[in-house]
Amino acid sequence: MQFNAKDFNPHLDGPILTKRIPCWPYADPKGRHVVHLDEYLKTGGYNGLRKALTMTPEAVVEEVKKSNLRGRGGAGFPTGLKWTFLPKVDEGKDPGMRYLAINADESEPGTFKDRLLMDFDPHLLLEGIAAACYACRLKRAYIFIRGEYHHQAYVLEEALKEAYAHGVFGSKGLLNGTQTAGGGTWAVECYVHRGAGAYICGEETALLEALEGKRGWPRIKPPFPAVKGLFGKPTIINNVETLCHVPSIVEFGADWFSKQGRASTLGAGAPPSFGTKLMGVSGHVARPGTFELELGISLRKIVEDLCGGMRNGKKFKAAIPGGVSMGILSTDQFDAEMDFDIGRKCNVLGLGTACPTVFDEDTDMVMVARNIARFFKHESCGQCTPCREGSGWLYQLMTKVEEGNGKTKDLDLALEIATSMGSMPGTTICGLADGNNWAVRTIMNKFWGEFEARVKPSYVPVKMTIGAGAR
């Protein structure tokens, strides 16, 4: 297979996050292997961190802020701005204990991008962690990784051993006690902390509760974690992919970063979609996989030109843009552009994790809604009544409709329940319920005909084909 990479990433000279992880359109994924420290160093590794230490922490934060890097964990919050929410530290004064929690919980169905980074280039994440800790004056970093990622936790532990032996972390200070432009050295300890199977722990305050050894119950905000987070101390929470962008932004600068991707198409003043994004495509395409692409590329281009089109020559029917919480893109939204404006432009919750799950013409959209409703019912932490009860109710209704026992009034009821749950309608603590709301509601609205047909007695079901990819 051969691709013209410029055709997909016009502003890039080569891959950035996946520089050491072969991905199309650049290289054959068959060449993937774990990048150990020596290979990492030989290929420019830790240069970003080295440069960061020659800048003041404030200058590093400023550079990240200027780059307009937005969080890759799903919400798209500007990373540099988040970092400025920490309490200010007086020059030369000890800020006391402050933490970084790395969100490696990756449990949103359809999402498998952080896994790629941890599977093959663990030092890139460690470098990002070290740079972020220096910039924000954080002393301890916990990589909170989902329990099911056994192999990834192992790879990270091994990489951490190498990084400690090389003096990246540890009591001497970053990079063997390098004198920093911030004055003196800055020491960081970094640990891997395994979760135990609960999607809700990906929500940042639930993650902090889990780290503290408690049930993963999201906290009411404010206070925000930057002020009062882990163990009540100032804490920054960032996604794996977000942190992996930091070393190259520091090394090559904010201007370099903001030449990739594009400004907002929603008009002046709207926040931009700069940089590249890992996009993991699953579902009914001929060649599913993970790709590093500039934000703004159309879903059709990814599917038709990178993934070899739809599986078995079928037609495109629908796609989830990035994790089931986001809702659905309808058949006529195949040209949707994958950037942070997608929510406003396509009536979905947002870009989410930018890992599209694609469905072909044979897909039963009632099944899709039922599957997703089941997921949220299963994963609701139970603190808020509209989420705990509403998720169960939606699942029951979707099951009833799927089995052919539904009535039109069940559809109306489902829409009413969905619309009323979430932190945006203001009835719940966290965004899990918004995801449930957007998923069920947009699937029903955009494929209303299918739901209507299903509550009629004349319905005939379709059959599915096993396996991702073409056979």
Add this chain to the structure above:
Amino acid sequence: MAWITKNSAGTVVEKRSEPYLTAAMKADLTNRLLPRFETTHAALLPALHMIQHEYGWIPAQAMLEIAEFLKLDPSQVIDTASFYEEYWLKPKGENLISVCRSIACEACDYKAITQVCKDKLGIEVGETTDDGKFTLVEVECLGSCDSAPVALVGEKLHEWLTPETIAKAIDDVKAGKAGHHHHGH
């Protein structure tokens, strides 16, 4: 079902004389894990992982031992242990088969995979074989949607499954060809 309330009042603690939390585990907690955190409570997930890894599940006595060692109330331990799905508060089979049932896997017909497991093992989802060798569960997204349908057999991920390959994975475990412990905890 993270929010199902815990049955702490009805829990009967069967005791054995030998502790579950071994001296080696205590040393590991003291030397490696506790120094990482501001509270002893924060070492609870790692402690529960240790027990689960060693015994395949978390007996009530082990929770009491952890509570004592970490200076927590037993209720705090069961509160946490009962929340997380990976922790088994009842014994499970030696080999856990976890078939992914989330959207990408359902779109690629994971049900055919579960069916083979059920037929081969003679159990329903959620059950354990009589010889205690296998427990079958369905789980949510395993983060490997591009190679759907997928399943974990023990700690090993099996991708691009077909009825034939899942059958073979089960046969391999039966023949002792696939260790269920992949990398330590």
